Amino acid sequence: MPTNFVKTTEQDSKYRHLEKMPVHELLVNMNNEDKSVPVIVEQAIPQIEKLVEVVVEKLSNGGRLFYIGAGTSGRLGILDASEIPPTFGASPDLVNGIIAGGKEAITNAVERAEDSKEQGWEDLQQYNPTDQDVVVGIAASGTTPYVIGALEKCKEQGIITGCVTSNENSPLARVADYPIEVVVGPEFVTGSSRLKSGTAQKLVLNMITTSTMIRLGRVKDNKMVNMQLTNEKLVDRGTKMLMKELKIDDYEKARTILQEFGSVMKAIKEAKN
Missing domain, CATH: 3.40.50.10490 (Glucose-6-phosphate isomerase like protein; domain 1)
Structure with missing residues (x-):
């Protein structure tokens, strides 16, 4: 020492x-x-x-x-x-x-x-x-x-x-x-x-x-777009992110898309392809 x-x-x-x-x-x-x-x-x-x-x-x-x-x-x-x-x-x-x-x-x-x-x-x-x-x-x-x-x-x-x-x-x-x-x-x-x-x-x-x-690209703007959707709070947060990013007015539609792809990032990428 x-x-x-x-x-x-x-x-x-x-x-x-x-x-x-x-x-x-x-x-x-x-x-x-x-x-x-x-x-x-x-x-x-x-x-x-x-x-x-x-x-x-x-x-x-x-x-x-x-x-x-x-x-x-x-x-x-x-x-x-x-x-x-x-x-x-x-x-x-x-x-x-x-x-x-x-x-x-x-x-x-x-x-x-x-x-x-x-x-x-x-x-x-x-x-x-x-x-x-x-x-x-x-x-x-x-x-x-x-x-x-x-x-x-x-x-x-x-x-x-x-x-x-x-x-x-x-x-x-x-x-x-x-x-x-x-x-x-x-x-x-x-x-x-x-x-x-x-x-x-x-x-x-x-x-x-x-x-x-x-x-490493795991945040977009200031959002946790790759977060795991492990509870209702996070699903709600992700749905609102998706609505804003993809300009979707229908909450249930955005929620369905989110759950289909499993993350905000994946849903955004698919929508823009």
């Missing part, structure tokens, strides 16, 4: 005696801390842009995106990955989330799962990663062995790597080809990186996948 490396995520909260604060004061103070997160993420946009550019390139040529993390970081990666198929109609294996401890760790802490430097790569191996893929490690601390070990092996195999961390100059950032550092500072509850660090990670992951899907 670098001798000048300091974990700001482990520094004492600037707030004291939280147990004595009234609820209103707790909420105001937490909200004040949260307000700083988007500004810090904004400062990392140049780093995020570099990673997105390479993700778009790789996915355009048949590659995949992997997130790998432990605890909150791993759960956020799985959350982001799981929302890509329904939101953008992409294949479920295009964006993948891997968490230390496996499926059990999504809802329950798995003891010492993040401490193995070999297990991350072993878990990744189940997907047969190649140099066409991109692997992004997520770790607020920037020191999680499970994540660092996986990225080190990826580099040995010529697989492009990125990371999202909340500490500057961390071991994880040093091993990643495209590090993203969102240094949000000490947490409201000392060391609880599910707070500002987790919020920053969620914002960054949103930016990575949403901008990638847009660049």
Whole structure:
């Protein structure tokens, strides 16, 4: 670990005696801390842009995106990955989330799962990663062995790597080809990186996948034209999109067309052929 490396995520909260604060004061103070997160993420946009550019390139040529993390970081990666198929109609294996401890760790802490430097790569191996893929490690601390070990092996195999961390100059950032550092500072509850660090990670992951899907043509204008029609709300939304795009006045007619083709994009393409 670098001798000048300091974990700001482990520094004492600037707030004291939280147990004595009234609820209103707790909420105001937490909200004040949260307000700083988007500004810090904004400062990392140049780093995020570099990673997105390479993700778009790789996915355009048949590659995949992997997130790998432990605890909150791993759960956020799985959350982001799981929302890509329904939101953008992409294949479920295009964006993948891997968490230390496996499926059990999504809802329950798995003891010492993040401490193995070999297990991350072993878990990744189940997907047969190649140099066409991109692997992004997520770790607020920037020191999680499970994540660092996986990225080190990826580099040995010529697989492009990125990371999202909340500490500057961390071991994880040093091993990643495209590090993203969102240094949000000490947490409201000392060391609880599910707070500002987790919020920053969620914002960054949103930016990575949403901008990638847009660049891959899965959004038209500002609409989710490839979304999966999995409930009545989405069918209604898609019907209204189709009515506007194809200038159809009859709601039921547009709905029938939508359900025939299964997505707004497919219906639009067929209508214009």
